[in-house]
Amino acid sequence: MDGFAQSTISEEAGTELSPGEIHFLWWFIQGSIMNPSTRDRLRKAWGMCERHAWGWMVVEASFRSGYMHGPAVLYEDLMLRALAAFDLQGPFQHERLKQRLRSKGPCLMCEEGYGADSKGIVKPERVAQGRDLGPLQALARRTSEYWRRNVCGLCSGDGSTVRCRRHLIEDNDHGVVDNLERHRSHVSSLVDHIVRFSRSFQFEFQGTQTLQNSAALIGSVGWLSGWSIFLRIVDAPSVDSKKSLEIFNN
Ligand SMILES: [Zn+2]
Ligand SMILES: [Zn+2]
Helix, strand or coil, X not given: CCCCCCCCHHHCCCCCCCHHHHHHHHHHHHCHHHCHHHHHHHHHCCCCCHHHHHHHHHHHHHXXXXXCHHHXXXXXXXXXXXXXXXXXXXXXXXXXXXXXXCCCCCCHHHHCCCCCCCCCCCCHHHHHHHCCCXXXXXXXXXXXXXXXXXXXXXXXXXXXXXXXXXXHHHHHHCCCCCCHHHHHHHHHHHHHHHHHXXXXXXXXXXXXXXXXXXXXXXXXXXXXXXXXXXXXXHHCCCCCCHHHCCCCCC
16 A cells, blocks of 8 residues: 555545645745755655645646646656656566555645645635636646546546556555556656656747647646546536535545
């Protein structure tokens, strides 16, 4: 098991991001993501827990109108590290991979106590904007042809043999992973595209953003943190009715 995957938040009944979570994420995307100690915590935890990883994507897409530069830079870094974890030679490769892919620390938002009941001094308009699923849904719709094939079969229950990081660790614990190369090539393909996606924000590469490269951001968040919440976001019928949906409750 991934020791830190079960956050304290996961047991709480939370149907949408709380004002406190939106307040934190707002400052996070303004620049605190660049803080070296924050980066270190994100590396140790392989990003954030599922709730907060997708919460960040919702907030980033909403406040930046789908311009996902910050996440592109972070997920490029994390996925390059994930691919390096598959560089294994010699004995006990499954066990060593599991150790490398485990989270070595908690989600930084969970650790700081942010959850479904967190209060924050934040304007109601900002809370409403931070809860708007529309911009992430639009990105998901545009790129779905490419990220659908990356969805973990255990997160989605659709029978696919693709696995996210956490379910790969779980399968490994149950001794049902025989071919590590297949999983390595999944990660390698995500790396190819997230590197290009991240580079597309540089001046000299502007105009090189493709749907497949954009989809690799979704594929990377899903691989590292899990897909269930994202699939609920995608399936939410409309922004207006989102309050009645238990989207962020994992
Ligand atoms: Zn968390
Ligand atoms: Zn999964």
